[in-house]
């Protein structure tokens with residue numbers, strides 16, 4: 037594997053067995069589970085997942101790495117490896133035949149795709165049970181904890197309506213080869229059984245995208261452009277949000293706001 041491709045596809049491999057085993061323990065695996073692993077690399081984590089007896093579906097974009105994983109995992113009849121680009125994958129289609137099983141996502145993600153992958157995972161129709169993910173610390177803090185406030189965005193707005201963050205654990209840079217230049221954390225997410233219904237979630241996503249596109253402006257100013265026929269100021273005054281910017285809104289504020297606003301034309305304001 038060349039140094040160039042390593043940087044391009046986020047190939048920093050976990051080499052620390054204790055951290056790998058900790059990830060597996062967080063996933064609370066049993067033989068009834070179906071695990072999706074995105075970016076199997078050479079199969080270091082995949083092997084430990086497979087030993088639990090759960091069925092493991094592994095996706096890897098790099099055919100050379102996948103060859104190594106196949107060589108390592110050839111003896112497991114509960115491991116199914118595919119050479120796919122995760123961004124071209126239909127998660128609903130891939131996992132639909134497991135809809136009655138406990139579906140879990142366990143991955144050391146390619147960090148450069150974290151936003152795209154998490155967005156797809158949250159918006160697909162798969163009935164996820166939990167996710168245990170290795171991600172960049174800064175990404176985890178802004179996306180799952182909403183800190184710092186100035187880094188919040190549409191993804192951090194929808195997260196609390198879909199998952200509960202059960203914990204975040206730091207991982208030293210020395211746990212990877214090659215060593216990354218950024219800090220990493222393991223994050224455990226449990227998917228809520230009572231989720232926001234899909235039309236409301238789509239509306240929240242579109243309005244959050246619209247408001248964060250002009251994040252320095254007050255919510256009322258941006259809404260006026262997205263809903264020219266409306267007087268958002270009246271709604272905002274009623275909600276006590278007349279001076280707020282998108283990053284100031286709490287989950288309860290977002291919920292009140294989208295319930296008070298009419299449906300948005302697809303594409304408007306984006």
Ligand SMILES: C[S@@+](CC[C@H](N)C(=O)[O-])C[C@H]1O[C@@H](n2cnc3c(N)ncnc32)[C@H](O)[C@@H]1O
Nearest residue numbers: 045048049050075076077096097121122144146
């Ligand atoms: C951080 S490494 C993790 C490797 C291994 N699972 C481990 O824990 O050591 C991320 C992996 O994602 C793979 N990857 C990068 N982009 C991808 C994509 N678009 N689709 C699928 N896999 C991808 C990389 O080739 C790499 O093997």
